[in-house]
Amino acid sequence: MLAKILSATAIGIDATIVEAEIDVGPGMPSFNIVGLPDTAVQEARERVRSALKNTGFIFPARRVTVNLAPASLRKTGSDFDLAIALGILTATDQTRFNSDRTIVVGELSLSGEIRPVHGILPIAHALSKEASSYRLFVANANAREGAIAGKVEVYGFRDINQLADFLNGNQAKNPVTIDPQSLFHHTNRDDDLSEVKGQRHGKRALEISAAGGHHLLFVGPPGSGKTMLSRRLPGLLPLLSLEEAIEVTKIHSVAGLISGDRPLVISRPFRSPHHTISDVALIGGGQWPRPGEISLSHHGVLFLDEVLEFKRNVLEALREPLEEGKITISRASMTTTYPAKFTLVASCNPCPCGFLGDTKKTCTCSTSQIIRYRSRLSGPFLDRMDLQVEIPRLDFSDLSSNATGENSEVVRKRVEQVRLIQRERYQKEGIHLNGEMKVRHMKKFCVCSREAHDLLEKSIESLALSARAYHRILKVARTIADLDRSEKIDIEHVAEAIQYRTLDRKYLEF
Ligand SMILES: Nc1ncnc2c1ncn2[C@@H]1O[C@H](COP(=O)(O)OP(=O)(O)OP(=O)(O)O)[C@@H](O)[C@H]1O
Ligand SMILES: [Mg+2]
Incomplete structure (x- = not known):
């Protein structure tokens, strides 16, 4: 039968x-x-x-x-x-x-x-x-x-x-x-921003990154708090909507990461793969394609700690999904596309010993050592890091002070408001965040004042920045202006955005 x-x-x-x-x-x-x-x-x-x-x-x-x-x-x-x-x-x-x-x-x-x-x-x-x-x-x-x-x-x-x-x-x-909503009790995360002492610039960069979806690189000596800051980014992002949670859960489900007692991913993913990871595990793939870390970080944060220790081909493989927000894996058996919209946060020391640029401790690395170390971070990869921030060693006074800064929730509220501005602005454009703007959007939405325009022109020439760097500076300036509730991008917004691209110069001109 x-x-x-x-x-x-x-x-x-x-x-x-x-x-x-x-x-x-x-x-x-x-x-x-x-x-x-x-x-x-x-x-x-x-x-x-x-x-x-x-x-x-x-x-x-x-x-x-x-x-x-x-x-x-x-x-x-x-x-x-x-x-x-x-x-x-x-x-x-x-x-x-x-x-x-x-x-x-x-x-x-x-x-x-x-x-x-x-x-x-x-x-x-x-x-x-x-x-x-x-x-x-x-x-x-x-x-x-x-x-x-x-x-x-x-x-x-x-x-x-x-x-x-x-x-x-x-x-x-x-x-x-x-009832999916009933699973949606948002618990406070363990990692709160107020635990980080000092590091005003680092915190500001985290807020800009969260508000506009910009990728972030922290450079600084060992123990200065780079990892600590990075772990606090998911807590600054708006809470996941049900629709986003279902999308994230679908990816985690295919990867076999969902258990019966926790059927829905309710908080933004934070993935921190070890530097020995292969390109297939990071990007996705295999004979029968599986989502990689970039897709498991969808709607969340992918953190590459000690980024210079990652194999070069692994970092290179990140370039395409960083631009596209998705990854297509083609195999003889099938072609599969996984979403991969994530904020990349990377951290590294400025040199092998870690103290290049430190005001108190002397760097013991030779020039060739530093150049070899740096060469692992390719130009095109570095170009995609919108906010490059120095995290200096803390003074004892900062470290021992009892002053507590803003907590994650306060910053998240501001981030949510700025994201609301962006959602309204881009509702007919098919994007959500400043970080996702294409050139045609920038023409329309990044209107600069005369002074801002002049500063931009001068900086591009004196810093010899690429066209991509120029566009990325504009996007960051747009977010800074939004945080300032300014429709027009002004000179101070551009100045701050440019400052996040000058790190490389500083360390290369040691
Ligand atoms: N700004 C800070 N405020 C409070 N504690 C800090 C700060 N910076 C560092 N610490 C303390 O130092 C520890 C190490 O910091 P963290 O791991 O973030 O350093 P790192 O910059 O990532 O170092 P490495 O380059 O070695 O990875 C933290 O767990 C924390 O206890
Ligand atoms: Mg670290």
């Missing part, structure tokens, strides 16, 4: 329906899966056979053929185990199942337990957009994640027996419901 069961799989952060046709017919006992399955899907045969036997069902001693359609789509992983098992049970009349509007996704253990799989939220979200309404059968541990999408009736099951009992009418079960 023939059974048809619908399943689904995530592709990128979207999903597609996969139809499993299961034919149980006469012939020598065999079990084959066709339709471009990879090894993990082939292993499904062993899992399904054992799972059915170990839960008291009969695995037919006949010819079993499973066809996964569409055949053109590469199928990976163990998402289809449950659909295949259910198909065999239906084809052999061991369960009654009408699969018309039901999607079945789950991995099986040898004992028949249903295990969670990656990418349930993308699947549920894609189904919720369809005109007709669907039911989704998943593992208990996946049910809350699936229910976040809304509109889809999500049922969670412990094992095949429980699912069969439900289908045969022996056990009633309600779909899992969840």
Whole structure:
């Protein structure tokens, strides 16, 4: 007999329906899966056979053929185990199942337990957009994640027996419901800005970065607070909206980072990969593309501590996503696009010993050592860092002072207001932040006063800045003017923005 069961799989952060046709017919006992399955899907045969036997069902001693359609789509992983098992049970009349509007996704253990799989939220979200309404059968541990999408009736099951009992009418079960807003209790972060003593410039740069979405580089001696400052950036960004939270969760779900008790990512990501990371782990990819750190930082912060220790090819690979806000990974098997809109924060010492430019301690590095050290940070990469800020060693008076600066919430409120200005300004432009402006936007929205224009012209010439640097200075000046509630970009806004591009000069002219 023939059974048809619908399943689904995530592709990128979207999903597609996969139809499993299961034919149980006469012939020598065999079990084959066709339709471009990879090894993990082939292993499904062993899992399904054992799972059915170990839960008291009969695995037919006949010819079993499973066809996964569409055949053109590469199928990976163990998402289809449950659909295949259910198909065999239906084809052999061991369960009654009408699969018309039901999607079945789950991995099986040898004992028949249903295990969670990656990418349930993308699947549920894609189904919720369809005109007709669907039911989704998943593992208990996946049910809350699936229910976040809304509109889809999500049922969670412990094992095949429980699912069969439900289908045969022996056990009633309600779909899992969840109110995403109720998960959205915003807890205060541990890292508050008020804990950072002194470092006025560093804090100001953090605020500008948060307000306009500008990338940031901190340079300074060891122990001056670069890492400490960087960790406080997510706390200055506006709280995630539900829509953003779902987008972030979809990416984390595909990467397998979502657990049943925390089905929604509710705070902005802060990813801090170690400098030994490979380009594939950072950017995304692999034979079956997976999101990398840049996509896991979507709507949040990617922090590269000790940036000069990262391999050069890894930093170079960042250039394209930094401009595009997304990454497209092409493999023979498939092409996948992941969103990657993040704020990059990097930190490094000015030289190998760390004390170049220090007023009290002398740098012990030779010129060639410094040049070799610096050369790891390529010009094009440095060019993309909008705010390059020196973080000097703190004086004892600053460090021991009891004065507390503004806390993160106060700064975040200001940031939120400036972001509101930008949202209104760009509502017809398809962008949200000053940092995302293209040249055509700058012509329209970066109107400079005469003095500001003159200063810009002089600085570009005297500092020999590139065209990209010029545009980036303008964008930062736009944010500084917004923080100042000024429609026009004035000389003081441009002067401050230029000051964030002069660090390289200072250290190179030692
Ligand atoms: N401005 C500051 N206010 C309060 N504490 C600070 C400050 N700067 C540094 N510290 C203290 O010093 C510790 C080290 O700071 P942090 O790790 O941020 O330095 P760093 O600049 O990243 O150093 P490295 O170059 O070695 O990575 C912090 O955990 C904190 O306890
Ligand atoms: Mg550090």
